[in-house]
Amino acid sequence: MKKIVTMSDIAKTLGVSTVTVSKALADKEGVSDEIRAKIKQVANEMGYRYNVAAKSLKDGLTYNVGIIIAERFIEVGVSFYWQLYKRLADELMKINYYAVFEILKPSEEQTATEPKMVIDKKVDGIIVLGQVGKEYFNMIKAASVPAVFIDFYENDSTQDFIITDNFYSMYMLTNYLIEMGHRDIGFVGNIRATSSIQDRYLGYLKSLIENDIDLDRCKQWYISDRDDESGHVDFELKANLPTAFVCNCDNVAYELIRKLSEKGYRVPDDISVVGFDNYSVTANESVRLTTAEVDMKAMAHTAIDVLMKRINNVKAKRGIKQVSCKIIIRDSVKRLK
Structure with missing residues (x-):
């Protein structure tokens, strides 16, 4: 019979007290972040398992975390937020927590309806993925459990937001296009839809400004890919096209490539394209996209x-x-002579 690993076993292995192990595994004060991380790592390696039911009764916790995603962000097939949700669920399992998933419907967001899992006291905290309306945000931050917001932010220093480096990364991608000889560069994305898209657009603008590129000229190639509530729309290409586009995400970049192909343009031979996120949209894409890779594991770990x-x-x-x-x-970017 396999021996059950106890906190005492972990303490002996690391040469620390059982109290220290207990505090670290329960995320309580009195243990440094370095020691806490080491204890959790060794506990997992040794096969330590919580008795969740017993701990729940003792601590008054559910050991569940609610994860909320607005319905408009759940696309057919692969989605950035689906991938991030999986990362969160995996990271939660490592600390003996379970993810409780909920899709936020438009009517619930508009009326700022409190999540049932909060009303029924089924979760100890909430993680919200993607931009939500101001009223819904205010309702969540006033809820009876703590919340963390991922991939957007508000003008509120009392809340916890986890974002990727949208501004600098798009600045670097646009700089790369310019280094490759491009000066006529369009942007695809609705800057009023989310704070992430807006920050990416600002990074794009900073690169144009620093390289003395005419902003008014580039504005003619701005394409909105969705409405202000982030619902995707079937955007149209303009008659006059630039030599390159930066897209607010990979999904939109691949849709742009498809539309360009229908018009007889080849990427990157005729027009160069860069995206953002770096997650697989489909294995059948003919163009390997230059993009910014979001560290989903780090985002999930930080949020949790x-x-x-x-x-x-x-x-x-x-x-x-x-x-x-x-x-x-x-190989989605061509060097111009």
Whole structure:
């Protein structure tokens, strides 16, 4: 019979007290972040398992975290938020928590309806993926459980937001296009839809300004890909096209490539395209997209770490935490002479 691993076993392995192990595994104060991470790592390696039911009764916690995604962000097939949700669920399992998933319907968002899982006290905290309306945001932040917001932010320093480095990463992608000889560069994305798209657009503008590129000229190639509530629309190409486009996400970049192909344009031979996110849209895409890779694992880990601190009343600074991106160079950009 396999021996059951106890906190005492973990303490002996690391040469620390059982109390220290207990505090670390429960995310309580009195243990440094470095020691806490080491204890959790060794606990997982040794096969330590919580008795969740017993702990729930003892601590008054459910060991569930609610994850909310607006319906408009759930696309057919692969979606950035589906991928991020999977990362969150995996990270939660590592600390013996379960993810409770809920799709936010437009009517519920508009009326700022409190999630049933909060009303029924089924979760210890909430993670909201993607931009939500101001009234719904205000309702969530006033809820009876702590919340963390991912991939958007508001003008509110009392809340926890986890975002990727949208501004700098799009600045770098646009700089890459310019280094490759492009000066007529369009942008695809509705800057009023989400804070992420807006920050990416501002990064694009900074690159144009620094390289003395005519902003008014480039404005003619601005294409809105969705309405202000982030619902995707079937955007149209303009008659006069630039030599390159930066797109607010990979999904839109691939849709742009498809539309260009229908018009007889080839990427990158005729027009270069870059995206953002770096997750697989489909294995059948003929163009390998240059993009910015969002570190979903780091975003998920950071969000859960912050939420656990809130759940366990650990003092920590609130506000925006930013996760870096990595620029991925592939073959969707042509060097101009």
